[in-house]
Amino acid sequence: MEGTYWDRVETIQRDGLKKLQLKRLNKTFERAKKSRFYRDRLPETINSLDALKDIPFTTKSDLRSSFPNGMLSVPQEEIIRLHSSSGTTGRATVIYHTRSDIDSWADLVARSMYMTGVRKSDVFQNMMGYGLFTGGLGLHYGSERLGALTIPASSGNSIRQIRLMKEFNSTVIHITPSYALHLYILFQEECIDPVSDLHLRIAFLGAEPYSEETRKRIESLYGLDAFNSYGLSEMNGPGVAFECPVKEGMHVWEDSYILEVVDPETGDLLSDGEEGEIVLTTLKREGMPVIRYRTGDIASVFPGECPCGRTHRRISRIKGRTDDMLIIKGVNLYPMQIEKILMDIPEVGNNYLIEIEKIDYLDSINIKVEVRPEIFHGDIIELENLKKRIVEDLKNEILIHPRITLVEPNSLPRSEGKAVRVVDNRSK
Ligand code: ADP
Ligand code: ZN
DSSP states (O other): OOOSOSOGGGGOOHHHHHHHHHHHHHHHHHHHTTSTTTTTTSOSOOSSGGGGGGSOOBOHHHHHHTTTTTTOOSOGGGEEEEEEOOOTTSSOOEEEEEHHHHHHHHHHHHHHHHHHTOOTTOEEEEOSOOSSSHHHHHHHHHHHHHTOEEEOOOSOOHHHHHHHHHHTTOOEEEEOHHHHHHHHHHHHHTTOOHHHHSOOOEEEEESSOOOHHHHHHHHHHHTSEEEEEEEOGGGOSEEEEEEOTTOSSEEEOTTTEEEEEEOTTTOOBOOTTOOEEEEEEESSOSSSOOOSEEEEEEEOEEOSOOTTSOOSOEEOOOOEEGGGOEEETTEEEOHHHHHHHHHTSTTEEEEEEEEEEEETTEEEEEEEEEEOHHHHTSOHHHHHHHHHHHHHHHHHHHSSOOEEEEEOTTOSOOOSSSOOOEEEOTTO
16 A cells, blocks of 8 residues: 655654754754855854754845855765756846755655655646746656656646647646636637546646635636645755645645744744744755745744644745735735735636836825636626725725726736736836
């Protein structure tokens, strides 16, 4: 009989896990101190995990200023791959991997996939971009390690994606939530019902924030189980935290990462249950260890044990990055709070865009919302009522009064990678 766990470490007792973490952390310090960046920033060893809080954070700007080799901890001939972020919001960053790093990463991804129920007999269509972005290759190697038939479809080319799903009976997909919603529109145009005409049973959704309502919508449109997948290139990529079948938070693989949550303003440690910024430390990385990395991602740790038996702590859905937070008329707001409301209204279509501008020196927010085709072309009074309902629901949640423009399905700009949800014209 097949086991429930991929690796015994998934259920290790917490005190054993902490001992393992301390041992690996000290080894990580030893390795990291070989790099220019960490040479003088780290002690030789620490005696307890509590002492980690006195070690300085590493930030995105540290990664940028040490570009390209300042954090490299091994001779370059030991490196077999690099991944680099696009640098859309500044200079690029680079992460280096040794053979053993790539190996450990594949193990974590295989473990994550197995946890959701993927097995050798599955056909896995990987619809994330292959290349410098980690979403494609990250899942690819994990899936091969697990032994599933892996289709390196990469992102985009929707008609081919649909064809591949049909021709090879794909059972598992990896896709951004925004693209999954968009793709469904094409299924409708092709007169294919993913629920009855395909064999999909599992989806991994990640790379961008999305709400529980969006997950539920994707599950029902495609007739599958969708699991949240979290990762970032600085920590490898996907495979840092993943949902188990309980679907209450994502287990962070604490044998490979130390998880901390800090107050984004002060950097002070927060307790389980408190919302703050996720800080991560690699525990197995050889090529380029990263210590106390400020991810910018806002979430909280679920207190208590998971009924699945895994002992690694779980984090909530990521609310957004610290820099996604909008301040509108003095009110703090994450785009996710808006998405949550929109996706809970059945008449609302699968895409939206938040536009912010200054009108007479005041912030003004206009949300363009795609509507389902039958509603858009239907009764005008119903459309007006829908608009009122959206305004009302949003006012209750975000406490400001947005303008709503209902637009035709499939009319808003979309990206095949991470969705752009907000256009802020205030600084222009
Ligand atoms: P970039 O920084 O260029 O976007 P990455 O591919 O490393 O490159 O992106 C990682 C980031 O993507 C995370 O820090 C987080 O903000 C976001 N992300 C990844 N997975 C999820 C997820 N499941 N939910 C919400 N956000 C996610
Ligand atoms: Zn669990």
